[in-house]
Amino acid sequence: MSMYNKKSVEDIDVAGKKVIVRVDFNVPFDAEGNITDDKRIVGALPTIKYLVDHNAKTILVSHLGRPKGQFNPKYSMAPASARLAQLLGKPVIQAADVIGPDAEAKAAALKNGEVLMLENARFHEEEEKNDPEFARKLASFAEIYVNDAFGTAHRAHATTAGIADYLPAVSGMLIEKEISIMGKALENPDRPFVTILGGAKVADKLKVIENLLNKADTLIIGGGMAFTFLAAKGFKVGKSLVDETKIDYCKDMMAKAEEKGVKILLPDDCVCTAGFPDPINAPIETVTVDVDAIPDDMMGLDIGPKTDKVFSEAVKNAKTVVWNGPMGVTENPALARGTIAVAEALSHTDATTIVGGGDSAAAIEKLGFAHTITHISTGGGASLEFLEGKVLPGIACLEDKD
């Protein structure tokens, strides 16, 4: 049985039932307390609408920020539930507490099709401790548990995992999409399967590299992490970011790849500067050189145009592409070209394309390419752990499909 083949809310009967749904409404606010990005609320709408349309009594629970186990109005769910009400076009009842008397009374009084939002689960330190009593109390409000918070699925907290000990547990539609698309890519991808990794540090992605080496046909490595690989190959990389402690690891990985017949593509050229831009978006002079000619006093901060072509060609020939991490310092317009080129390549292919990680997803969205991507993962840490091949507690706790 596949660890990704989990029962979803569509596989069970929810009519007239009280359903507690873990959502990820951890939205960003501006200084005036306005929500600046409601993507996560929008992401949960399919599950919430499904439950409303199927006459369930829906109880939503989420975390927001880091209130450190204390009631704190600054981290109230009220603005998020107000936005949800606008998006749903129907009222959302807001509880004043999480497992307290107000929440309990409002949950008990819910009618079919109504939606209740509990207060921030992290107002109780028991949430992050995955306290069984806290989980049991929450579970007592409902008859079914639905997890739709992929962004916290890598955490074993009371609302993301513990509660499943007390209720039938299924996935929401967002988690279902995450696990079906990413699960297929990892278990049974259409080939060639090309993965593109970038971002600052090799150390952050060691386990991802190891896992993908067993799955992918081609592993493309760009961004800051490419320079440790280039150094391991014997190139002089000047002042570029190199993790000396991981050079042997990179050598091992390249040897392993060769053994397995997996192609590793590294940059052929790069965009260099005399120093790291300060501030990061300051205008900066760049020179583009081949990787065997990086000047001693310069650092590589983006892939060069020859590399764009090689990476894009690999993407063009792929049937499945997974991308995580930028190719350069995208915060600076002079160092964003490589990431844009990769984003464009992904937007022009018919392959299944999966993008995870904040910077790569942001690049895709900024360019207006989001609609061309099969799946943009909603969870940074969770999608990395997924790519590492880890069992995520928030998914493992759900019932397997019959």
Ligand code: AMP
């Ligand atoms: P991560 O959080 O690992 O996905 O890395 C994202 C960060 O990597 C961004 O802030 C980029 O500015 C940074 N980055 C990308 N390429 C390089 C590079 N060549 N050298 C240093 N930092 C980089």
